[in-house]
Amino acid sequence: MTEIAKIAIVDDEVHIRALLEQTLEDLDGEPEILTAANGAEGLALIERERPQLVFLDVMMPLMNGYEVCAAVRSNPDLAATTIVMLTAKGQEADRTRGLETGAHHFVTKPFDPDEILDLAREILQAS
Amino acid sequence: MIKASNYLKPAWVRRQFELAFPLLPPGTSAALWLSGKLLAEIGGAASGLAEDTPGAQAFHLVLEQERVGTLLLSSPATQALDWGKAFAHALQGILDAEHARRSVAQETLESYREMALLQRAVTELNHSLKPAAVAASLLKEFDGRKDTAGHGAVFLRNPDSASLELIQSFGEDAAKTFARLQGSRLFAEMATREAGDIINDLPASSQWAEEATDFKALLWLPLIAHGENLGLLVLASRHADGFAAGDLKRAQTLSSVAAAALRNAQLYAAEQDMFQSFVRVIATAIDAKSPYTAGHCRRVPEIALMIAEMAHQADSGPFADFVLDEDKRNTLQIAAMLHDCGKVVTPEWVVDKATKLDHIENRIHLIATRFEVLRRDAEIALYRALAEHADGDAARRIYQERLQQLDDDFAFIEKCNLGAEFTSDEQVARIQDVARTTWRDSRGEAFPLLTENEVYNLSVQRGTLNPEERKIIEDHAVHTINMLSQISFPRSLRNVTEYAAGHHERMDGRGYPRGLKRDQLSIPARIVAIADIFEALTAPDRPYRKPGTLNWAINIMHRMKLDNHIDGELFDLFISQGVYAAYAQKHLVAGQIDDVDVARYLG
Ligand SMILES: [Fe+2]
Ligand SMILES: [Fe+2]
Numbered sequence: 238m239t240e241i242a243k244i245a246i247v248d249d250e251v252h253i254r255a256l257l258e259q260t261l262e263d264l265d266g267e268p269e270i271l272t273a274a275n276g277a278e279g280l281a282l283i284e285r286e287r288p289q290l291v292f293l294d295v296m297m298p299l300m301n302g303y304e305v306c307a308a309v310r311s312n313p314d315l316a317a318t319t320i321v322m323l324t325a326k327g328q329e330a331d332r333t334r335g336l337e338t339g340a341h342h343f344v345t346k347p348f349d350p351d352e353i354l355d356l357a358r359e360i361l362q363a364s
Numbered sequence: 365m366i367k368a369s370n371y372l373k374p375a376w377v378r379r380q381f382e383l384a385f386p387l388l389p390p391g392t393s394a395a396l397w398l399s400g401k402l403l404a405e406i407g408g409a410a411s412g413l414a415e416d417t418p419g420a421q422a423f424h425l426v427l428e429q430e431r432v433g434t435l436l437l438s439s440p441a442t443q444a445l446d447w448g449k450a451f452a453h454a455l456q457g458i459l460d461a462e463h464a465r466r467s468v469a470q471e472t473l474e475s476y477r478e479m480a481l482l483q484r485a486v487t488e489l490n491h492s493l494k495p496a497a498v499a500a501s502l503l504k505e506f507d508g509r510k511d512t513a514g515h516g517a518v519f520l521r522n523p524d525s526a527s528l529e530l531i532q533s534f535g536e537d538a539a540k541t542f543a544r545l546q547g548s549r550l551f552a553e554m555a556t557r558e559a560g561d562i563i564n565d566l567p568a569s570s571q572w573a574e575e576a577t578d579f580k581a582l583l584w585l586p587l588i589a590h591g592e593n594l595g596l597l598v599l600a601s602r603h604a605d606g607f608a609a610g611d612l613k614r615a616q617t618l619s620s621v622a623a624a625a626l627r628n629a630q631l632y633a634a635e636q637d638m639f640q641s642f643v644r645v646i647a648t649a650i651d652a653k654s655p656y657t658a659g660h661c662r663r664v665p666e667i668a669l670m671i672a673e674m675a676h677q678a679d680s681g682p683f684a685d686f687v688l689d690e691d692k693r694n695t696l697q698i699a700a701m702l703h704d705c706g707k708v709v710t711p712e713w714v715v716d717k718a719t720k721l722d723h724i725e726n727r728i729h730l731i732a733t734r735f736e737v738l739r740r741d742a743e744i745a746l747y748r749a750l751a752e753h754a755d756g757d758a759a760r761r762i763y764q765e766r767l768q769q770l771d772d773d774f775a776f777i778e779k780c781n782l783g784a785e786f787t788s789d790e791q792v793a794r795i796q797d798v799a800r801t802t803w804r805d806s807r808g809e810a811f812p813l814l815t816e817n818e819v820y821n822l823s824v825q826r827g828t829l830n831p832e833e834r835k836i837i838e839d840h841a842v843h844t845i846n847m848l849s850q851i852s853f854p855r856s857l858r859n860v861t862e863y864a865a866g867h868h869e870r871m872d873g874r875g876y877p878r879g880l881k882r883d884q885l886s887i888p889a890r891i892v893a894i895a896d897i898f899e900a901l902t903a904p905d906r907p908y909r910k911p912g913t914l915n916w917a918i919n920i921m922h923r924m925k926l927d928n929h930i931d932g933e934l935f936d937l938f939i940s941q942g943v944y945a946a947y948a949q950k951h952l953v954a955g956q957i958d959d960v961d962v963a964r965y966l967g
Pocket of ligand 1: 703704840841867868
């Protein structure tokens with residue numbers, strides 16, 4: 238990681254954005270954390286900023302997480318972007334669909350902050 | 365330390381500066397520092413602007429009495445100061461609100477963290493119903509973590525003595541170091557406390573410095589479930605600042621789950637113990653019922669488990685795929701202990717029937733008495749002849765011949781009664797002859813020397829049991845099935861009845877009670893059958909029979925293999941893996957152990 242890492246959080250719920258952001262601030266190297274409040278805005282943000290890592294909610298207005306994920310995956314410029322999907326508890330069946338659209342990891346909400354940090358470190362180190 | 369630089373986004377501050385700048389007198393410069401980080405600056409003189417820059421004005425930003433940042437302003441015009449004051453006030457307000465929001469968020473994240481930990485722990489720690497496995501899972505939560513304690517141990521209280529016993533541990537030389545700790549006054553103190561705690565920097569403690577020299581910091585927690593103190597979790601570190609409050613909290617969350625799991629494990633173990641002891645009581649009762657089968661129900665499981673273990677270890681041949689897991693082992697042991705439980709309803713006089721005339725009592729004595737009557741009759745006949753002046757010599761000869769015949773007949777009946785040898789058709793005819801002899805009571809009424817029932821029993825050609833009695837004996841296998849199928853075994857033991865019920869079946873389907881064939885019997889059921897026979901043949905403690913030798917027993921079993929009575933593959937395993945020899949070493953008496961020609965039986 239020579240340059241400062243970029244992480245995007247795309248979720249329509251403000252508290253999830255705030256909590257994820259606060260969690261990710263504990264990462265070393267002070268990565269730049271970007272947020273978007275719906276799918277369309279999120280896709281634009283990802284295309285513009287090309288973050289290494291995206292936390293992507295499934296259920297969102299305008300464009301849901303699967304659609305954003307599929308759009309990101311179909312864009313060769315974004316091949317280096319790793320997508321972590323945020324699924325609601327009890328909706329683990331969403332994972333199959335997420336995998337099909339090209340998500341790499343899944344985290345259930347409410348998320349375990351330690352799990353988020355471990356996952357982010359692992360992904361940023363690999364990129 | 366509060367990291368205020370995260371509280372405001374640099375882009376937002378920059379935009380704020382840009383919007384305000386046109387309102388300020390020309391020549392003004394401004395900069396915002398938060399937590400030692402320059403967030404934004406504006407104006408010609410801004411770079412290098414510091415508190416001690418001449419003419420610079422500093423407005424301090426404070427959170428929780430801590431100075432977290434500074435708005436620096438340098439301007440030729442004094443009204444810029446008013447702007448600075450207003451802007452700093454607004455920033456302070458935003459920081460206060462953000463600080464409050466963040467502390468709420470922090471609380472939420474802590475709950476998330478604990479919830480996630482609990483969710484995982486409940487699954488992990490309830491994975492097993494073995495106390496040692498629960499303890500191992502608990503320690504796994506601490507072993508190898510980046511903030512690791514380095515050492516950890518779980519002690520469980522012995523329910524009888526209440527003393528703490530080391531069950532699981534991790535770390536370099538863990539067993540030794542924790543044993544030393546266990547001997548210390550500090551440990552005794554930890555064991556009595558009702559709540560957990562941390563001691564950091566042990567070497568600096570005036571009270572405990574001498575006590576735990578292996579470690580520099582300790583964290584401990586009693587494992588309490590339903591108000592019962594089950595044991596102690598101890599984490600130890602070689603760093604003086606080994607543990608923080610967060611570590612204790614995390615350990616508390618995990619320990620509460622672990623304690624509940626341990627309690628379940630202990631309750632389960634107690635249930636198992638109780639069940640096992642019931643099984644033992646039944647086995648002991650059957651063994652005690654008859655001197656003919658003493659120790660049988662205790663020894664059959666031993667043989668069965670030895671055979672099963674060998675089948676499990678085989679990685680080629682017919683038992684390559686046979687796996688003896690823990691459930692199967694328990695099932696087999698219980699089945700082998702209970703295989704003859706149906707014998708509790710078998711009348712003892714049948715089980716113990718040593719002679720053909722046994723019926724509660726050996727009835728040979730009644731017959732002996734009748735022979736005695738005939739002897740007296742002969743004697744009376746002699747005296748009567750002498751008194752009538754008949755030919756004395758002839759009368760004496762007749763008397764002697766009569767006595768001789770009676771003695772011969774009685775000796776013959778007595779021998780038949782033992783059932784030790786095959787009784788031929790000619791011998792059956794002779795029994796009927798003897799029965800036709802009559803004796804008279806004092807009123808002159810005539811009776812046959814042997815009753816119909818006595819003739820029937822004496823005419824049994826093999827052994828001592830008549831067909832009805834043989835049926836009663838064989839019925840024990842039916843009773844075993846009936847009794848065992850009434851027990852509601854847990855899933856893990858659901859095969860007990862099948863394993864136990866087949867011990868008198870034969871591979872060719874000519875056994876009892878169901879006449880099942882080899883492929884209708886599970887391997888463990890066939891194992892119980894072989895163990896049953898081997899035990900019966902080699903039992904050293906049977907009355908009226910001297911114990912059979914090893915070679916004699918195996919020879920009989922070999923014939924049973926050739927007859928398709930017992931499972932040939934199991935017999936081969938039994939011989940080739942030396943199961944018989946290992947068992948003989950343990951349970952047979954010296955006179956029984958002779959050389960077994962293994963090669964001959966494996967041909
Ligand atoms: Fe039996
Ligand atoms: Fe038996």
